[in-house]
Amino acid sequence: xxxxxxxxxxxxxxxxxxxxxxxxxxxxxxxxxxxxxxxxxxxxxxxxxxxxxxxxxxxxxxxxxxxxxxxxxxxxxxxxxxxxxxxxxxxxxxxxxxxxxxxxxxxxxxxxxxxxxxxxxxxxxxxxxxxxxxxxxxxxxxxxxxxxxxxxxxxxxxxxxxxxxxxxxxxxxxxxxxxxxxxxxxxxxxxxxxxxxxxxxxxxxxxxxxxxxxxxxxxxxxxxxxxxxxxxxxxxxxxxxxxxxxxxxxxxxxxxxxxxxxxxxxxxxxxxxxxxxxxxxxxxxxxxxxxxxxxxxxxxxxxxxxxxxxxxxxxxxxxxxxxxxx
Amino acid sequence: xxxxxxxxxxxxxxxxxxxxxxxxxxxxxxxxxxxxxxxxxxxxxxxxxxxxxxxxxxxxxxxxxxxxxxxxxxxxxxxxxxxxxxxxxxxxxxxxxxxxxxxxxxxxxxxxxxxxxxxxxxxxxxxxxxxxxxxxxxxxxxxxxxxxxxxxxxxxxxxxxxxxxxxxxxxxxxxxxxxxxxxxxxxxxxxxxxxxxxxxxxxxxxxxxxxxxxxxxxxxxxxxxxxxxxxxxxxxxxxxxxxxxxxxxxxxxxxxxxxxxxx
Numbered sequence: 001x002x003x004x005x006x007x008x009x010x011x012x013x014x015x016x017x018x019x020x021x022x023x024x025x026x027x028x029x030x031x032x033x034x035x036x037x038x039x040x041x042x043x044x045x046x047x048x049x050x051x052x053x054x055x056x057x058x059x060x061x062x063x064x065x066x067x068x069x070x071x072x073x074x075x076x077x078x079x080x081x082x083x084x085x086x087x088x089x090x091x092x093x094x095x096x097x098x099x100x101x102x103x104x105x106x107x108x109x110x111x112x113x114x115x116x117x118x119x120x121x122x123x124x125x126x127x128x129x130x131x132x133x134x135x136x137x138x139x140x141x142x143x144x145x146x147x148x149x150x151x152x153x154x155x156x157x158x159x160x161x162x163x164x165x166x167x168x169x170x171x172x173x174x175x176x177x178x179x180x181x182x183x184x185x186x187x188x189x190x191x192x193x194x195x196x197x198x199x200x201x202x203x204x205x206x207x208x209x210x211x212x213x214x215x216x217x218x219x220x221x222x223x224x225x226x227x228x229x230x231x232x233x234x235x236x237x238x239x240x241x242x243x244x245x246x247x248x249x250x251x252x253x254x255x256x257x258x259x260x261x262x263x264x265x266x267x268x269x270x271x272x273x274x275x276x277x278x279x280x281x282x283x284x285x286x287x288x289x290x291x292x293x294x295x296x297x298x299x300x301x302x303x304x305x306x307x308x309x310x311x312x313x314x315x316x317x318x319x320x321x322x323x324x325x326x
Numbered sequence: 327x328x329x330x331x332x333x334x335x336x337x338x339x340x341x342x343x344x345x346x347x348x349x350x351x352x353x354x355x356x357x358x359x360x361x362x363x364x365x366x367x368x369x370x371x372x373x374x375x376x377x378x379x380x381x382x383x384x385x386x387x388x389x390x391x392x393x394x395x396x397x398x399x400x401x402x403x404x405x406x407x408x409x410x411x412x413x414x415x416x417x418x419x420x421x422x423x424x425x426x427x428x429x430x431x432x433x434x435x436x437x438x439x440x441x442x443x444x445x446x447x448x449x450x451x452x453x454x455x456x457x458x459x460x461x462x463x464x465x466x467x468x469x470x471x472x473x474x475x476x477x478x479x480x481x482x483x484x485x486x487x488x489x490x491x492x493x494x495x496x497x498x499x500x501x502x503x504x505x506x507x508x509x510x511x512x513x514x515x516x517x518x519x520x521x522x523x524x525x526x527x528x529x530x531x532x533x534x535x536x537x538x539x540x541x542x543x544x545x546x547x548x549x550x551x552x553x554x555x556x557x558x559x560x561x562x563x564x565x566x567x568x569x570x571x572x573x574x575x576x577x578x579x580x581x582x583x584x585x586x587x588x589x
Contacts, residue, residue, distance in 0.1 A: 073419040093423070106414060108420060112340050125333070
């Protein structure tokens, strides 16, 4: 039986608008003009226990709206949601007791309290028995290496440390499900790896079902067996990473720093996307030419100071997917 | 229940750390108390009419007001203010607790912890040097103690209502100023209520504000006999219930708008 069932979920927002300038402000006093935004436009999916699903899409696509509805803090306009036999927004208190939520943009710890005191407070709020709490807490502290800053107030933590603490906090009451909204946003490479390893561990070892929204393609590649892509409030694609790749043509970027300004690069298998000072960005298809080949060809022809390969930003992949779907 | 107690005690412990604010507050309140006592002294000396309250009682009443000033519902919670302003109140709903009870519990700490820090030195100095007297009798002391608990419950209910009102006013400046002015005047903190004209006293006794300062203070000085504490408590309790129900209704309405429109 699925753990999460979402059927035809819709969320419509009415946004008040006014014309710019003084006249617009005055007019706004008398007549309010509203624009209707369909943040979620008929979403359907189910999740089985133990799945690790990536939920991706451009800004404003409806990712956070979905997570908020699933977390029980936003009431949808219409549609059905069933999580562990409950309707999140109707039975909020019991529902949130069984889930963990992390919003990368915002901590849920107490800003002025030392980390360990936040953990103790959560124990009382979720009414976790002392023994169970101690065991879970110590394991989380160990897995996330939190020991050295347990006595530091949350406001003095670095973003990476804070995120690790937030992850631990979301799991102290041993929830069956975890909602992660951009947990790696703004983190440095090492912290990102630590967070990813931890999420994987929790999912594989403890069987926690995870929904992860992110803009980081590497998160998706490292973690998710299944990827749902949302755009303009609709699910555009739902399947494995390979399914997604098959839908969008594979593309990589090569960024080259040349020794002199104003030089140009020409290559039969790569297309220049951007030119800025001595920096040139090329687009290439790794199935036509592999990255090492392209790099050695360019390095031999041009005075290269530095170069690196990157994935196109997720927004572009999604935007491309979206254009292709239309 | 355990959850709310935990929130209360953690916030309480946190607030006890603001030592510099407590020292500054204590000094300010002693200074103001001293000025107020001098004003009343001038007033009593210049009049031959027998006043409804003795000068000694007024002095004690003034010092009680200075000692317990931090208990008065005169401001909103900066954390709740910033949560409302940045539209992150909804995240409070991620915890498996009732939001009204959560806010009420944290406000108990906000109203009591700073009061504890400031009242002890003011009581000691007031009793030793500034003409403050000890309670009229043991019974008065007990009655005062009970009424202070009632006053805290009432003050917290009003503070919580103010905090909830932030969901509509965002900045809370206007409502805070109006409420602060009303509370300080109508609770007897500027002029003891027995010194108001009779017609005003009738109204002020019915309003909730007297229960925050005036009635407990008058129990202390014996101006209200100890056995009448029951009426004081009833007045405080009725208003606390009204304000709690009002706050809950308002919060539910605010949350409904928020969880429907997003936020």
